[in-house]
Amino acid sequence: MQASGGDERARDLGLLFLRVSAGLFLLWVHGLPKLLDYNAELQRIEDPFGLGANLTLMLAIFAEVLCPLLIVAGVLVRLACLPILAVLLVALRVVHPQWSLAEGQFAWLLLILFGAIFIAGPGSLALNHRFTGALRHV
Template identity: 25%
Template sequence: MSQENTPKLSTDMALLLARIAFGGSMLIAHGWPKLQNFSTVSEKFPALFGLSSSICLGLAVFAEFFCAILLILGLVSRFALSQLIITMSVGVYVNLFIFQRQLFDSPGKPSAELAFIYLMTYVVLIILGPGRVSLDAVISKKRAHKKDNPKKK
């Protein structure tokens, strides 16, 4: 790979920072509270697409808590991001079409803006990948090394 095509360390650090910031905030502000208060939250959580509110909440918790952890670690990142993208897409949809909220914030009016910001960030991250400072990169490097240097018996 030529020098021009090799990602810079600054790019990898920016991807790490984005994974930690957006994965961490999703985990702490959204996933953990839903997991911690599952029974209370499920009473108010919307039932969507023919699924019960408990199942919908369970899917949201899976993405917002467990997949956020995977994103922070950079482990099966694209799978984790796909789940977060689906969840945030549903969040935008629910805010806009079920709760009849606007897309962007204005004083005193709830909106879909936060879900939209998360969604767009996760789309950018799935396109760029987790970067070289991730467990995915470590695993990939080890697999490539094993493939290039098979043990002789």
């Protein structure tokens, strides 16, 4: 069954809302504080893989600042979701495995949001839509 134009428009508006709200939420709550208070975050950040606090923090900033900006803009959306999903899974399963569902609910919610964006893609109201070839679907 083919979706009507109104259904497609509603779906694309919903995906736009999901991308923008989830991306800005992650950027505002996690990304910008890490970027703007880098030295203090360097003292607090967990280093679960022994990469060093500096590299670990830079990877977290990449996932929580650059990737949400790409998602909000609608550029390389599915690819940009992967570092975010990785950071969330590491936080939930490696850094804080003792968290109950209630304690980790914010991380689980972000995992659900960015997982949905990864599965659904950016929709037609994204800059990706202007690309041709394989980049259009990433």
